[in-house]
Amino acid sequence: MNIWLEALVVRNTHRIPAPSGPSGEGAAVARQFDAALMSAGFKLSGDVLRALSGLSEQTVRSLAVRTLATVRDMAGDHVRHNSYFRDFPRNVPDTLDFWLGLLHETMQDADLAPAARESLRGGVLNLLTLKGYGRYQHTYEEMLAAQDELVAAASDRVTVLHLGRGLDEEAAELYLRLAESTTPLGEEDLETLGKLAAHHASGPHPERIPVRENRAVINRVRLALGAEPLVDTVTDVLRLACALSDGDVTLQEPTRFASMPRPTRRALLAALDGVVRDDPGKLGDVAAWREPWKRLGERLHPHEYPKWAGAADVFAVARGEKKAPSFAARFEARLASGDLAGAARVAAGAPGMLFRSLDRLLRLAPDSQDAVLKTAESVAGRVSGRVLLSVREHLLNRAAETGGTRLFANRLGLGVAMPDTRPPLDTAAVERLSALLDEEIRGRLPSVGHLVVAPDALDVALPLSGKAAGNGLGVLPRGSMSPVDGALLRFFVYWRQHETRTDFDLSALMLDDDYDNPEWLSYTNLTSVAGEHSGDITDAPEGASEFINLTLAKVKARFIVPQVNIYCGEGFEDVEESFFGFMLRDAEQKGRPFEARTVRMKSELRGPGRVALPLVFLRGDDGRWSAKWLHLHLKGGTNFNRVENNRVTTSMLLRGIVERRFLTVRYLMDLLGAEKTTLWDGTAPGGPVTFIGLERPEGLHEDSMVYTPENLGDLVPA
Structure with missing residues (x-):
């Protein structure tokens, strides 16, 4: 069993590859598997339960262990989420009272008092000198003991895992879908494509690769097999060289080109010569990446191969020795x-x-x-x-x-x-x-017979770039709108530093109709009328979590903007792990600070900025709340980023994206020209349909074409 491949399929398709193994009486273990999944907000479809029931108990148990690990990671439930205040969201103190209390305790400690006094002498209180500040004061088990059990609710998230085909078929389909994507892939999907390309080196092969970054990833595998790379511009060759050096095929970050064996150098130079020989005008593309070409020339030694004069011309243009206007x-x-x-x-x-x-x-x-x-x-x-x-x-x-x-x-x-x-x-x-x-x-657009669209998918923005959406559970493209139904809204961030002490700060900025009159929850303002902050954690060698809890009925603002500020330490790209998400609960549900089945969204935190703005919550004129997806970063400062300091910049960005109109599924629905169009009402039509929704519903005809956020990009035409 290829465990990593199976996990990729489950994560990217929400399908369990058709299991195989000895026959047996697996029904009881399958039901236990289903119950365990529900604690993480997932459930097996009827087809999966039936398939598992005919297999041996050991086969089902092994599949359950692997799948549970995958889905818990998808929901952020693979780590222990502790909170600084053990009883959070109950008994969170007033910020000033909390600081003064810690200061009083510190002054009673002979070892700690001198540093605190020195801090106060400068007119600024260094919170890190206070006794116990920024570090958990109780164990995870003690926190659990102080919390009530979560009351199950019909509104809890349930993500259905459907039955797929065999693992090889599912993996091949995923590979071809990513390779033939008409929109650029995000960082994680591009990495997945590289793994799948290597796994499917002997086939199947994509018929077309529209996106240049995807082509570079696959060309690396082709070159390793001795096949000619698929290139038709000189920049295709540059991207391939970056891929061979484990660099950035998007060309956004500089690549340190590795030394290359002679066969690889010959292949790259021959490819360059072929492109230029067929169309000398393509030398005009060189100037856009002049410096990378110069560095690559030092590795390829084009002067050693005079027969490929076209390749030599590329480097002559890069050095300014030959003119080639773009x-x-x-x-x-x-x-x-x-x-x-x-x-x-x-x-x-x-x-x-x-x-x-x-x-x-x-x-x-x-x-x-x-x-x-x-x-x-x-x-x-x-x-x-x-x-x-x-x-x-x-x-x-x-x-x-x-x-x-x-x-x-x-x-x-x-x-x-x-x-x-x-x-x-x-x-x-x-x-x-x-x-x-x-x-x-x-x-x-493809021809469509009966088109069925789920109402909650109408305002999902078309994914014109995978880079405009983070990877994770329940994540939608930038500009998408989705309803928020729940009494309690809770954000969470988790991070685990790699080497250096790293302090991420979860904050929530609240603004009125004019994007003004700011109010916030953060470590500098732990409580408000509407909510509570779980407390500041300033060091995360073993991982740390912070939460913000909001009672939506008490929020007077029009906009709620959660953000993650890097106060100090490693960036989002450098930490060992980091992710953000939000949960929705009914008022009476209670439960631990983190409950996987109430998680509506969990996204990896990746990006070059020091302030992350994943999404914004908007209250409509009817009082109902919706989420609009941002997937934006602010550059921020190297250290000491705080919500109070970036509120003006955040407000301007927020206005720009809230007031911007995006192309959505609703737009495409009008262009598809279906013979019949209906909104999903929970009843599956008898025959095949084309379905667009946030999840595949049960009961659809097996020949139906289904588009969910995982493959919505397939609707973007070539």
Whole structure:
């Protein structure tokens, strides 16, 4: 049994590969397995229970142990979540009273008092000098003993695990889905693709690999097998070199190129020569990555292979010895000369660049709009579906009035907001371009007979990039909206440092309708009318958790913004492990600070910033709460980040994303052109359907096509 492969399938598909083994009477153990899963918020489908019932008890027991470990990790239940205040959320003290109490205890301790006095002499109280501050004062078992049992509720999360096909079939399907993705994958999915590519080295092989990063990962495996890499640009070869050096195939971070054996050097140089020989104009791509090319040239020694002159030209361009203007340079030159129609014609050679530049061209060329739009219409069929959808979403946010907020979020999730000072686009041009995009997208979508859509999926944003969503349980793409039904909202963060003392601080910023009048819960403000903070943990060699509990009926703010601030120590990319999530409970449920079956979302914390903003909770005019997914980071300071200090920046970012309109499942539903469209009401139709929802429901016809957040990106056309 390939345990890691099975875990990948369960995690990424919510299916259990069809189990095999000796026949037997496994029904009783299967029911026990199902009950154990329910404690973590999961459940076996009827098909899985029936399949397990005919197997031996030992086979079922082994599968149960493996699957339970996987799903507990998915929900964040694989670690022990303690809280600084043992009775949390009960008996959380007032912040000032708490600090003064610790100060009093410290002054009674002859060993600790001098450091505290020295701190006070400087006019600032160093909390770390206080007795017991920032470290658990009780064991995990003592915390459990102080908590009431969780009362089961119908609202608890239940994620159904369905029966899959054999492990090899499920793994192959997952591999092909990731490899053929039309949108960039997130970091974890890209790593998964690499593992699956190596496992399926002998096949099956993807028919097409639209995303360049995916191509680099798979080319690494092809090269190891002696096959030619799949490349059609010089940058494809650069990405492959990064992959071979265990570097960043997205080219966002510098790669330290490793020494390469002669066969590898020959393969890379031959690939470069082939690209340039077929189209010398592709040398224009070199300038965008001039420095990485220079460093790679030191490893490949192109001067040793004079027969590949095209490869030598690549490095000559990188060193500035040979001129090769890029599309972008030629485009900018036309713009500078005032030839807007000519600039559009130049950009048509790279249709994606043309479409990404349309806003600028239409603003600068009021007299040439017809020529620009005709050029766009002539090449629309050569533009990727992801770019078409991105431009369509962009047009949704180009209102006739100026004065809004413009949001920028890079591939790494760092967010910046600023006033939108661009003049409006011509209404007729926007309508013409929007109609073109809608028609082109409609023509690329799959044909659908009976379309069934779950109402709670209508406002899920289309995943135009896997980098705009974290990996985890219940995670939706940036811009998605989902309802929040519960009396108690509880955030949690867990981290375990790698080497250096690391202090993550969980905080919640609350803002009014105007994104103002801030109130917060954090280690500097442990209690408010609406909620409680579990207490500050400042060192996590064995792992640490912090919680914030909010009674939603008492929250007066319009927005609740949970955030994780790195006060000091290792970053999100450097710690051994870190994740954020939230739970929902009924008022009477009680229970431990962390209960897996109440977890609605759990996401890995990854990103280059020092402040993480996973999502925001919004109260509607009807008083109901919803979550809108952010997946953003603030750069923050190297140390001492606090919610009080970044509230202005957070408020601006929040305005930018709350007021931004995103393309959602609702938009695609109107374009799919189904013969029949119905909303899911809990009753499965008799025949095959195309279903879009947050989870696959039981009872669907076996030939149905199902889209859930795990594979929603498959709807983004190529």
